[in-house]
Amino acid sequence: MDWQAITISLKLAAITGLLLLPIGFALAYWLAFSESRARKPVEILTMLPLILPPTVLGLYLLMAFSNPLGQDRQTAWWRVIGLEGLAFRFEGLVVASLIANLPFMVQPMVRSLASIPQSLRETAWTCGLSRWQTLWKVELPLAWPGVVTGLALTAAHTLGEFGVVLMVGGNLPGETRTLSIAIYDRVQAFDLAGANQMAAVLLGISIATLAAILVLSRKQDWLGQRQA
Amino acid sequence: MIQTAQPIHIDLDHQGAPTRLQVSLTIRPGDLTVVLGPSGSGKTSLLRALCGLFRPDRGFIRHGDQDWFSHERGTHQSPQARGVGVVFQNYGIMPHLTALQNVCLHGAPNVIGLNWLDRVGLSAQAQQPASTLSGGQQQRVAIARALAQSPHLLLLDEPFSAVDQSTRTSLYELIAEIRITSQIPMLMVTHNLEEARLLADQLLVMDEGVGLQQGDPGSITLKPRNARVADIVGIQNRYKGLFMKTSLDGVAELQWGLHADNPRLQIADKGRIRDQREVDWIIPAEAVRLNNYPKSCTIRGRVGQIRQLGETVLCLVDLDYALRQTLHLTLSPREIRQLNLEAGSMIEFGLDCTMIHVMPGNKSMGTAVE
Amino acid sequence: MLGRLSRLLLSLPIQCRGPGSLWHFGLAHWGLALLLSLPLSWAQASSPQSSTETTRVAVAANLRMAIDQLTPAFQARHPLARIDFVFGSTGNFTRQILQGAPFALLVAADEQSVEVIGQAQQKAGRPSRAAAYAQGQLSLVYVKRLALPAQATAEQIVRASRRTAIANPETAPYGRAAQQWLSRSGLSLSPQQLAIGENIGQAAQFLLTGSVEAALLARSLTSHPTIQDCCLVLHLPKDGLDPIRQAMILLQPTNPTANAFFDFLMSAQATPILQSFGYQRP
Numbered sequence: 058m059d060w061q062a063i064t065i066s067l068k069l070a071a072i073t074g075l076l077l078l079p080i081g082f083a084l085a086y087w088l089a090f091s092e093s094r095a096r097k098p099v100e101i102l103t104m105l106p107l108i109l110p111p112t113v114l115g116l117y118l119l120m121a122f123s124n125p126l127g128q129d130r131q132t133a134w135w136r137v138i139g140l141e142g143l144a145f146r147f148e149g150l151v152v153a154s155l156i157a158n159l160p161f162m163v164q165p166m167v168r169s170l171a172s173i174p175q176s177l178r179e180t181a182w183t184c185g186l187s188r189w190q191t192l193w194k195v196e197l198p199l200a201w202p203g204v205v206t207g208l209a210l211t212a213a214h215t216l217g218e219f220g221v222v223l224m225v226g227g228n229l230p231g232e233t234r235t236l237s238i239a240i241y242d243r244v245q246a247f248d249l250a251g252a253n254q255m256a257a258v259l260l261g262i263s264i265a266t267l268a269a270i271l272v273l274s275r276k277q278d279w280l281g282q283r284q285a
Numbered sequence: 286m287i288q289t290a291q292p293i294h295i296d297l298d299h300q301g302a303p304t305r306l307q308v309s310l311t312i313r314p315g316d317l318t319v320v321l322g323p324s325g326s327g328k329t330s331l332l333r334a335l336c337g338l339f340r341p342d343r344g345f346i347r348h349g350d351q352d353w354f355s356h357e358r359g360t361h362q363s364p365q366a367r368g369v370g371v372v373f374q375n376y377g378i379m380p381h382l383t384a385l386q387n388v389c390l391h392g393a394p395n396v397i398g399l400n401w402l403d404r405v406g407l408s409a410q411a412q413q414p415a416s417t418l419s420g421g422q423q424q425r426v427a428i429a430r431a432l433a434q435s436p437h438l439l440l441l442d443e444p445f446s447a448v449d450q451s452t453r454t455s456l457y458e459l460i461a462e463i464r465i466t467s468q469i470p471m472l473m474v475t476h477n478l479e480e481a482r483l484l485a486d487q488l489l490v491m492d493e494g495v496g497l498q499q500g501d502p503g504s505i506t507l508k509p510r511n512a513r514v515a516d517i518v519g520i521q522n523r524y525k526g527l528f529m530k531t532s533l534d535g536v537a538e539l540q541w542g543l544h545a546d547n548p549r550l551q552i553a554d555k556g557r558i559r560d561q562r563e564v565d566w567i568i569p570a571e572a573v574r575l576n577n578y579p580k581s582c583t584i585r586g587r588v589g590q591i592r593q594l595g596e597t598v599l600c601l602v603d604l605d606y607a608l609r610q611t612l613h614l615t616l617s618p619r620e621i622r623q624l625n626l627e628a629g630s631m632i633e634f635g636l637d638c639t640m641i642h643v644m645p646g647n648k649s650m651g652t653a654v655e
Numbered sequence: 656m657l658g659r660l661s662r663l664l665l666s667l668p669i670q671c672r673g674p675g676s677l678w679h680f681g682l683a684h685w686g687l688a689l690l691l692s693l694p695l696s697w698a699q700a701s702s703p704q705s706s707t708e709t710t711r712v713a714v715a716a717n718l719r720m721a722i723d724q725l726t727p728a729f730q731a732r733h734p735l736a737r738i739d740f741v742f743g744s745t746g747n748f749t750r751q752i753l754q755g756a757p758f759a760l761l762v763a764a765d766e767q768s769v770e771v772i773g774q775a776q777q778k779a780g781r782p783s784r785a786a787a788y789a790q791g792q793l794s795l796v797y798v799k800r801l802a803l804p805a806q807a808t809a810e811q812i813v814r815a816s817r818r819t820a821i822a823n824p825e826t827a828p829y830g831r832a833a834q835q836w837l838s839r840s841g842l843s844l845s846p847q848q849l850a851i852g853e854n855i856g857q858a859a860q861f862l863l864t865g866s867v868e869a870a871l872l873a874r875s876l877t878s879h880p881t882i883q884d885c886c887l888v889l890h891l892p893k894d895g896l897d898p899i900r901q902a903m904i905l906l907q908p909t910n911p912t913a914n915a916f917f918d919f920l921m922s923a924q925a926t927p928i929l930q931s932f933g934y935q936r937p
Contacts, residue, residue, distance in 0.1 A: 086904050144756070145751065186390065186391065198381045247882075
């Protein structure tokens with residue numbers, strides 16, 4: 058049992074989830090409530106990682122991240138902002154994971170926020186609640202199932218991510234060898250027993266995540282209940 | 286707790302999306318102003334403009350000497366800043382909060398919230414999740430919430446449309462009580478005729494985004510500005526006619542209907558309508574007399590239908606004299622028994638022609654013509 | 656534990672409604688994220704020798720069995736050294752190294768890759784050490800259930816198999832050698848008859864999972880008990896084929912552990928171990 062791989066996988070899932078939560082929520086809020094015409098294009102962009110084959114995404118990220126050996130340093134914009142050198146590092150996996158999981162975090166939140174009746178928000182405003190207070194007291198509690206779902210889906214997806222991780226991270230133990238990569242590695246080492254053990258762990262975590270979504274979103278589903 | 290209430294002066298002119306809105310109105314403290322009109326008449330736009338959710342093109346909304354909206358000065362205060370209490374059509378109850386938390390949503394202290402819950406009769410439900418309350422109870426929580434923030438203006442958007450009759454009655458009483466005790470200017474939007482007539486101190490009739498007529502309900506019912514107002518206010522006895530001046534000063538003749546052979550009634554000539562003009566005219570309910578009427582203004586007819594509506598009876602009378610007109614009579618069951626009326630029986634009654642009200646012929650919105 | 660976790664998550668909306676401010680929640684959230692973002696030093700600290708950083712060595716897949724035997728011998732001489740071996744195809748590693756992968760040493764399956772990397776190192780102004788450490792051999796492994804006579808030739812075996820697996824000729828030197836052998840033996844296999852593994856290890860997996868009946872693997876892999884259980888092995892002669900010369904290159908010349916392993920692999924102590932797996936010194 059490769060405990061290092063399990064640790065890396067769990068850390069990746071946790072960090073991705075926590076970092077993506079505020080970013081995803083802000084984006085989801087804008088998508089749910091904005092009247093701007095840019096809404097549809099932006100929504101399609103956030104869905105893009107969903108339909109992009111993981112290897113394509115991995116390839117583009119690898120090209121952006123790599124720190125080439127023996128080549129002249131080119132000043133492309135991503136190099137300037139410091140993305141260079143993220144390949145084969147855990148931090149590179151985090152960045153790749155943030156991009157790949159954007160739709161999983163944003164979509165459930167958008168659905169949840171958009172299902173809040175406009176009259177509730179307007180009621181809050183006429184009661185004197187500022188936009189921030191409305192967010193805290195009204196919108197966030199009512200959209201909570203979507204937030205939880207987004208978080209859980211992101212975590213589950215990150216745990217299972219393979220193509221992007223392999224491309225961007227390589228297979229470096231203790232750095233970028235996640236649980237799914239480790240399983241692949243064990244299989245190639247003729248160690249099917251070890252691979253099975255770790256696969257069972259991954260399966261267990263995925264089922265637990267699914268159960269958590271079901272339980273949590275049902276309990277806090279205020280909007281599904283009868284409303285006036 | 287009672288602040289000095291200020292009147293709200295409104296003058297709006299909005300021609301664009303979503304709907305047209307053209308209204309000029311003053312809401313006085315202690316008055317309940319009712320906006321009456323069919324769906325799509327702009328009532329909701331007016332309400333939204335008042336609470337700050339909608340910004341009209343032109344005009345102003347002034348609270349005392351403070352501008353809530355002024356196109357000229359470029360001000361448009363947010364809903365948060367205006368202090369307007371609103372009871373929306375679907376109540377806007379936060380399902381994830383208790384009744385008390387709903388009432389205190391704007392940050393009022395619990396003691397005030399509990400006080401208002403008590404006044405609406407829901408103190409026992411204070412800690413109950415609001416989503417478990419019935420429609421009527423949620424309605425009352427919404428009212429308590431709007432009032433607990435000591436608003437400068439109270440807005441009610443069709444508040445009684447989804448509520449049963451007994452709850453409605455108790456809510457009428459509640460509104461009446463609040464009106465007296467708190468002196469807050471109140472505006473209620475409805476399409477329900479009886480409610481408007483029952484509750485309004487001031488009535489505004491709207492149609493297609495325009496304010497057609499405003500005043501106390503009694504005078505509008507007696508003297509609607511035009512046929513459209515008469516319809517909205519629910520006057521049933523409206524007819525077309527021909528206005529003819531006579532040689533006598535101050536006296537005119539009104540031909541009932543457009544057929545030249547139809548009988549003529551003698552009415553007052555106030556000098557505002559030209560001769561031989563086609564008009565709409567109405568017979569207010571008070572003008573029909575079953576007893577003690579002079580023989581000169583007698584109408585005879587045959588009872589066509591009798592319809593029982595709660596405590597009153599609607600009688601549709603087909604009029605004699607080759608008129609193909611119907612008169613709607615509202616009688617009490619006692620009067621029906623007294624006159625021994627049933628479908629097919631003849632009926633005779635008197636008409637007070639001084640109360641007949643004549644309006645200009647087409648559905649013009651504009652100048653007031655008596 | 657799930658119950659506690661779910662209660663914690665359920666209580667969060669209640670805290671939303673309470674008087675606590677958005678700032679506190681946000682602060683706690685970012686604090687947690689920052690804490691988890693700390694470098695993975697604690698994950699590495701779980702390994703016994705935390706004082707030295709782990710040296711990463713990329714090794715061609717065909718040496719997997721050999722490394723298992725070489726490591727104890729190496730550790731005996733250098734007890735404090737800590738090496739993480741990563742196995743894969745030489746071509747893949749070459750690409751990754753050229754893109755900056757942090758390996759200290761590449762033990763490849765051919766010489767071309769080492770030359771390419773050596774040139775890149777030179778351009779970057781970094782000295783490097785390279786040497787050819789072994790010469791490998793190709794073996795044909797086939798499942799016992801083919802039930803062929805003991806004197807069956809390699810060509811007969813391949814023809815009797817529905818599908819044969821090789822490593823990817825583009826990235827694995829043993830794949831190239833296998834392809835060369837196939838064409839020199841006059842065996843032209845259609846794509847349906849050929850299964851291409853990402854590296855030697857995956858080609859072996861095809862065999863072990865029964866997707867193919869035969870596979871052309873590195874000789875060094877054939878001694879693994881799993882292969883011995885299911886299959887028969889035929890070592891292919893070297894004549895007529897280009898020698899599979901395997902070289903290695905030091906990428907971090909200042910890394911003492913990498914240097915030590917380099918020297919060890921070239922030393923006389925490593926020779927018998929290598930030879931037991933069918934490698935010869937070049």
